[in-house]
Amino acid sequence: MSKVAVVTGSGGGLGKGIAERLAKDGFKVVVNDINAEAVNSTVEEIKGRGLDVIGVQGDVSKKEHQFLLVQRAVEAFDRLDVFVNNAGIDVVTPFLDVDEEQLNKAFSINVNGVVFGTQAAAEQFRKQKTKGKVINACSIAGHESYEMLSTYSATKHAVKSFTHSSAKELAPYDIRVNAYCPGVAGTAMWDRIDEEMVKYYDHMKPGDAFREFSGDILLGRPQEPEDVANLVSFLASDDSDYITGQAIVTDGGLVFR
Ligand SMILES: NC(=O)C1=CN([C@@H]2O[C@H](COP(=O)(O)OP(=O)(O)OC[C@H]3O[C@@H](n4cnc5c(N)ncnc54)[C@H](O)[C@@H]3O)[C@@H](O)[C@H]2O)C=CC1
């Protein structure tokens, strides 16, 4: 029997790489994104390879959307085994300019989204009385706190904390909760960070922030979605059954924890 995985924010970037990998691993996959076009194009690509996939548009910051997402997954594929809370947004601002709107938006997507996704998945796992896995997108910014990325870093520290506490509360139900902490991957998120940094630093050109951040990576190259998907594939598999409550860094050697 095939297992079923939901991946939020998988219309592009790291989430798309994760959805593709889990489909290749044999999971029936539910692609979710706030962007309906992106959902459709990822679904078509995965379907084109003969793999089992459906798409569900939704906003992870809305609790009812997260519960509906799990409901749609179960209607389509009869069960749920893995829920990847991948969707997230960046915020680039000097600390003194951080405002209420930015804080509310970043926390509602990056943190509330993870909480609601975990609750929705856990409810289904408990109903099924089966093992379940929740896998959260944290970041090196969940271990370090970066200049110009204070709000973003705070959201990822919160994701790490919810990973620890939910793992403790959900272990009695056979539910594991872990997080992957990527480093510097050249997705649309980094294009936006680059664009924003240029606005604040006269000496910077587009691409400089990405180059500076990735220049210190010991393994000598920025991260690819496949690098992240390798870790998520392991966390989704039975091979990681004895691991819970961990926020594991995958960054090519940049932050040491
Ligand atoms: N790119 C990087 O270097 C790193 C990324 N991460 C984290 O990995 C995750 C994925 O990042 P990327 O793929 O780089 O970002 P991205 O910006 O390239 O892709 C994020 C996807 O999430 C979707 N999304 C945004 N808000 C949403 C919402 N409210 N509901 C549902 N979907 C929504 C977007 O439409 C987009 O398709 C994020 O949580 C990010 O914080 C962590 C460390 C490094």
Ligand SMILES: CC(=O)C(C)=O
């Ligand atoms: C974008 C991100 O997660 C960083 C800078 O760690």
